[in-house]
Amino acid sequence: MAKSHSKTKFRDALSGYSFMSPVIVILGCFLLLPIAYAIFLSLHKVNLLGTVSYKFAGSANFERMIDDPRLWIALRNTAKYALIVVPSQTVLALALASILNMQLRYRNFFRIAFYLPTVTSSAVLVLIFMWIYNSNGLLNYLLELVGLPTYNWLGDPSVALLGIMIMNVWSTAPLFMVIYLAALQDIPRNLYEAADIDGANAWQKFRSITLPQLKPVTFYVIVMGIIGTFQLFDQSYIFSAGSGGPNNATLTMVLLIYQYAFKNLDMGYASALAFLLAVVIMLITLVQRLLFKEEKLN
Amino acid sequence: MRSIDRFKPAFYVLLGVYALITFIPFLWALSASFKSLPEIVSGGMHLIPKHATLDNYRTIFRQEPLFGRWFLNSAFIALSVTGFNLLFNSMAGYALARIRFPGSSLMFYSILAMIMIPGQLTIIPSYLIIKELGWLNSYQAIIVPMAAQATYIFMMRQFFINFPKELEEASELDGLGKLGLFFRVVLPLAKPALAAQTIFIFMGAWNEFLKPLMLMSDKSMFTLSVGLNTFKGQYISFWNYIMAASVIMTIPALLIYIFFNRFFVQGITFTGTK
Numbered sequence: 314m315a316k317s318h319s320k321t322k323f324r325d326a327l328s329g330y331s332f333m334s335p336v337i338v339i340l341g342c343f344l345l346l347p348i349a350y351a352i353f354l355s356l357h358k359v360n361l362l363g364t365v366s367y368k369f370a371g372s373a374n375f376e377r378m379i380d381d382p383r384l385w386i387a388l389r390n391t392a393k394y395a396l397i398v399v400p401s402q403t404v405l406a407l408a409l410a411s412i413l414n415m416q417l418r419y420r421n422f423f424r425i426a427f428y429l430p431t432v433t434s435s436a437v438l439v440l441i442f443m444w445i446y447n448s449n450g451l452l453n454y455l456l457e458l459v460g461l462p463t464y465n466w467l468g469d470p471s472v473a474l475l476g477i478m479i480m481n482v483w484s485t486a487p488l489f490m491v492i493y494l495a496a497l498q499d500i501p502r503n504l505y506e507a508a509d510i511d512g513a514n515a516w517q518k519f520r521s522i523t524l525p526q527l528k529p530v531t532f533y534v535i536v537m538g539i540i541g542t543f544q545l546f547d548q549s550y551i552f553s554a555g556s557g558g559p560n561n562a563t564l565t566m567v568l569l570i571y572q573y574a575f576k577n578l579d580m581g582y583a584s585a586l587a588f589l590l591a592v593v594i595m596l597i598t599l600v601q602r603l604l605f606k607e608e609k610l611n
Numbered sequence: 612m613r614s615i616d617r618f619k620p621a622f623y624v625l626l627g628v629y630a631l632i633t634f635i636p637f638l639w640a641l642s643a644s645f646k647s648l649p650e651i652v653s654g655g656m657h658l659i660p661k662h663a664t665l666d667n668y669r670t671i672f673r674q675e676p677l678f679g680r681w682f683l684n685s686a687f688i689a690l691s692v693t694g695f696n697l698l699f700n701s702m703a704g705y706a707l708a709r710i711r712f713p714g715s716s717l718m719f720y721s722i723l724a725m726i727m728i729p730g731q732l733t734i735i736p737s738y739l740i741i742k743e744l745g746w747l748n749s750y751q752a753i754i755v756p757m758a759a760q761a762t763y764i765f766m767m768r769q770f771f772i773n774f775p776k777e778l779e780e781a782s783e784l785d786g787l788g789k790l791g792l793f794f795r796v797v798l799p800l801a802k803p804a805l806a807a808q809t810i811f812i813f814m815g816a817w818n819e820f821l822k823p824l825m826l827m828s829d830k831s832m833f834t835l836s837v838g839l840n841t842f843k844g845q846y847i848s849f850w851n852y853i854m855a856a857s858v859i860m861t862i863p864a865l866l867i868y869i870f871f872n873r874f875f876v877q878g879i880t881f882t883g884t885k
Contacts, residue, residue, distance in 0.1 A: 322711075328789040329712030335695075336703040336759045337718075343737055343756035344725055350736035365739070409629065412622050423626050425872050427633055432868045434818035436836040437857045440843060441640045444850050451639055454656050483632070515618075544731060547820040551840055567731055567821075574735050575825060584735050591732035598727050 351591075354584035361578045374585035384586070386561045387569045390474060391542055394565075398478050399538040402486040406534065407527070409486070410493035411519070428491065430484040435547035442480045443467060443552065467552070470562040477548050477563060485541065489534045496530040497523070529605055536601040540594050546571065566590055637861075644668070644855035651851055667855035671842075674852075680831055681838035682859065688753050688823075688834060689816040695758035696812045697805055703759070704767025705793055709779070719768070725761035738825055748829040753822050763808050770804040771797070806874040810867060817864055835860045 355374055357367040378384055409427060413420050430438065445451045446466035453463040466476045500523065508518045546567035549557060557564030557572070570590070574583035638658060643651060644667055646660045672678050706712070707719050737756060746752040774797070782796045798805075823834040833841070839856055846852050 324789075325710055326712040329706050329710040329715060332702040332706035332710065332789075332793070333718060335699040336764060339699065339755065339759040340722075340725060340761065342740070344728065344733060344761075347733035347736035347740060348728065350740070351732050354736060354739075412625060415619075415622065417619065417622060417626070419626075423630060425869075426630050428872075429633055429637070429865075429868070432814055432864055433637075433861055434820075434836055434864065436818070436820055436839050437860050438636075440839065440853055440857050441636050443843075444643060444854060445636060445639060447848075447850070451635075451656065483636075487633075540729075544729065550820075550824075551843075554844060570731065570734070571821075571825075574738075580735055580739070587731050587735060591729045594729040594731075595727055 351584050351588055354581055355588045356585075357581050359580040359584075361580060367581075370581060374582045375589070377582060378586070378589070383561065383564065383569060387557075387564045387566050390562070390564055391545075391566055394474060394478060394545070395539055395542040398482055398542060399535055401478075402482045402489060402538060403531065403534050405482065405486040406489035407493050407531070409490045410497055411523070413490070413494055414497040424491070424494070428487045431488045433484070435484075436551060438480060438484055439548050439551040442476065446476050468559055470558075470560040473552070473559055473562040477545075477552060481545075481548065485538070489538070492534060493527065493530060496527055500526045532601060532604065536597055540597060543567075543590060543594055640854045640857055643850055644858045646851055648849065648851050667851045668859070671852050671856050671859075675838075675842060675845075677831055677833070677838065678842075678856070678859075681833050681835045684750075684832060685817055685835040685860075686863070688750060689813050691750070691754045692757045692816040693809055693813045695754070696760060696763060697808060699759040700763040700808065701767050701798060701801060701805070702793065703764045704769075705771050705797060707764070707768045708771035708774070710789065722761045722764050726765060734821070734825070741826060746826075748827055748832045750832075752826040753816075753819070753834075757816060757819075757822075760812070763812065766808065767801070767804060770801060774800070803874065806871060810871050810874055813867060814864055 353367075356370060356372075358370045358373070360366045360368070413424055448463075448465050448467075450466075452466065456463050464472045466472055504522050504526070505518055508522060513521070543566055545565045549563040549565045549568050550571070553559070553563045555568075555572075555576075557568050566586070567590070570583050570586045573579045573586065642658050642660055645663045645665070647662060647664055647666065650661060703722075707715060707722075741747060741752045741756070746755075778796060778800070779792055782792050787795065818836060819834070820836045820840075823832075823837045824840075827833055827837065830838075830841075839853075839860060842856055843853050
């Protein structure tokens, strides 16, 4: 009996490892190894010409950041972007979800329709919006029609980032709308019934039941929005043909890292920037997870 | 709820307006793809083309002979990535949920931690590793590193842990080994989870931009997303061609979305609340 028990144990271990083996190899080689390599790179000066060579640089790559004006521009753009995009998309997502959550007809059609931008490739979305934004494009035509000033949306540094912001609010709000919709359906019905008995109107119910109940989800949506801001790349790359222009107006953190790594071939400094970005994103995620867990326990 | 009924028409108007805001960019692009260049330049702002033509679609395939190749590259990469993920993530998820083996909980917590690692950290080292392997400008450069994803391993593990054990126990008595059990009994019953995974992974791979941009410098190895970007650079202000190319890139993702959209919500709410 003891023998057959250890035999099953052995067989379980064998099948366990064979089931895990593809994942261990792939994540090991292309996730764990790169993480260690990233830390190594960020502490070295990397020479890519000829055979790759490394020279230990200590914290030099990190010290360089303080005097890097383009890093500060990228951070300022990111902050500007986050301050406008995150609140707008959160409010828009909540508004759309709340309306869809009422017992209206065709709500399924609207949900499917609204979600459309989220499944469209960022490369295509940017091109469509550049077509709308060009000087003789649809947006300027509409602005003129209602008597508003028109802009050179693609070339004017004062509005280029705004163009990307509008596009991203439009394309990411539906994702958060679906998350809100699921959360709204989880709010216990009896809370509203109790409020009905007390004679509360719809707005009062929304303010004193719906909003507080949605607090954890709202926090999640805001954190995801901020992280998305830090990770912005495709849009500004395609919009500016890789330059971050006009006049650095659309330069983002990831685009800056890309430029240092693949245009200047300065992999050490680029890795140090990526490392810092990753640490910030992980700290934000961690805080969200910890707070969220507490909410769940209460 | 009576107070809401009074406002119902207003809510329908709001939904309608937002549906328009969602659709107009797509319709405007679709319309441009059927317009001739003179019609676009003359600035006619009508949605329905005056002289609808398929010339733009013909021209992009003629002028850019690689366009068809880019489409196939994207399709091949997206389908391979999806296939590998379905297989590998489910196998790992199943092992973590159901098989006792030394180190299994360590692996589970490592995978939980990996979900939190932002992709930006590994861009540069992955590029150097792939270069070292001699994989630049090859399909495996994109497919292999994307072949398993921690988020979906976790998703499959959560799915299998709530799976009725009795089915597996009965089949085990029938003498099916773990492997036979997995492929003949477990996988066929995991269809809803697999469908949700398929959509997200296919979309992610089809729309991926940064990886092919960095790993493929040979024009014939471009994917549609990167090809489209170079195409835009060459045909700048030929918006009729650019929009026709954009429409072609959107159609496969759109079809998948329309056919599978009920699984979407399931998947988003899952990843959204994990």
